[in-house]
Amino acid sequence: ATPTALLVGTGRGAQLGILIRGPEVLESTRRVDTVVLDKTGTVTTGVMSLVDVVAAPGEEVDDVRRLAAAVEAASGHPVARAVVAGSAAPLPPVTDFTSLEGLGVEGVVEGRAVVVGRPRLLAERGVDLPAALLAAVEAAEAAGRTAVVAAWDGRARGVLVVADTVKDGAAEAVASLRGLGLRPMLLTGDHARAARAVADEVGIEAGPDGAGVVAEVLPAEKLAAVRRLQQQGHVVAMVGDGVNDAAALAQADLGIALGTGTDVAIQAADLTLVRGDLRLAADAVRLSRRTLATIR
Ligand code: ADP
Numbered sequence: 001a002t003p004t005a006l007l008v009g010t011g012r013g014a015q016l017g018i019l020i021r022g023p024e025v026l027e028s029t030r031r032v033d034t035v036v037l038d039k040t041g042t043v044t045t046g047v048m049s050l051v052d053v054v055a056a057p058g059e060e061v062d063d064v065r066r067l068a069a070a071v072e073a074a075s076g077h078p079v080a081r082a083v084v085a086g087s088a089a090p091l092p093p094v095t096d097f098t099s100l101e102g103l104g105v106e107g108v109v110e111g112r113a114v115v116v117g118r119p120r121l122l123a124e125r126g127v128d129l130p131a132a133l134l135a136a137v138e139a140a141e142a143a144g145r146t147a148v149v150a151a152w153d154g155r156a157r158g159v160l161v162v163a164d165t166v167k168d169g170a171a172e173a174v175a176s177l178r179g180l181g182l183r184p185m186l187l188t189g190d191h192a193r194a195a196r197a198v199a200d201e202v203g204i205e206a207g208p209d210g211a212g213v214v215a216e217v218l219p220a221e222k223l224a225a226v227r228r229l230q231q232q233g234h235v236v237a238m239v240g241d242g243v244n245d246a247a248a249l250a251q252a253d254l255g256i257a258l259g260t261g262t263d264v265a266i267q268a269a270d271l272t273l274v275r276g277d278l279r280l281a282a283d284a285v286r287l288s289r290r291t292l293a294t295i296r
């Protein structure tokens with residue numbers, strides 16, 4: 001390959017809003033056959049809103065909202081931002097805060113040990129969900145929403161339901177990727193039904209083995225999911241925005257970060273899509289094919 005053509009390609013990329021780490025990246029871009037898309041913040045806007053708060057029998061909705069928001073105020077996660085935005089300030093301070101990546105958060109508020117997170121996290125802590133809360137979680141998930149449970153002092157006190165929206169252009173991006181002969185997949189830490197709802201909206205089918213959508217993966221498992229595809233012989237591009245995507249972006253044959261994402265993701269990636277527009281991922285593949293075609 002002549003460096004000149006590759007440099008012209010990277011320059012053209014910059015004009016399009018695709019920042020390419022080095023000219024050699026165009027070569028791996030050309031070979032990609034599978035594109036793994038993170039859900040939250042990549043396919044969806046990641047700007048979630050709090051749409052419902054359900055209290056367990058004997059609990060107050062306002063307490064659930066306030067104590068959950070107080071702990072979430074220390075987290076930057078999209079779920080956390082929705083819970084905080086949906087609560088009236090000022091919030092009581094939190095101490096002993098811990099973020100459990102891909103699971104939830106915990107901390108002490110007003111002398112209570114509060115945990116907010118996935119139902120799975122609460123189950124791991126030995127906290128049972130009363131029937132009313134379980135029904136609220138299931139109803140929210142069936143509607144494609146994300147439900148987190150708030151518990152304190154060892155008891156589940158309520159459920160907070162948040163909703164996300166698919167980005168403009170996401171369905172078009174998926175169609176373009178497929179048009180280029182690539183297989184799009186969705187990868188998320190969220191539950192399977194929320195993943196399915198988003199996949200349906202953007203046109204990602206479950207494969208014959210249901211492999212088009214991989215849900216409920218912990219951040220460390222995202223990397224393993226990419227590696228598994230590579231072991232099956234695929235050349236994998238991973239598109240992500242979060243801290244929890246960084247390891248998978250580095251593992252992928254081509255890591256694509258969104259410019260709207262976290263610095264850790266951008267540093268781990270080979271390409272950055274400056275406007276956070278997924279359609280640029282397809283443009284990048286097209287650009288690399290065209291650039292390399294002029295060389296060969
Ligand atoms: P994604 O892969 O879609 O970007 P994450 O791995 O960041 O999702 O999170 C997976 C799930 O963990 C979320 O859907 C949510 O249920 C839960 N979770 C993560 N962070 C928090 C938080 N700060 N508060 C409550 N729940 C959280």
Ligand code: MG
Pocket residue numbers: 038039040041042240241242245
């Ligand atoms: Mg994300």
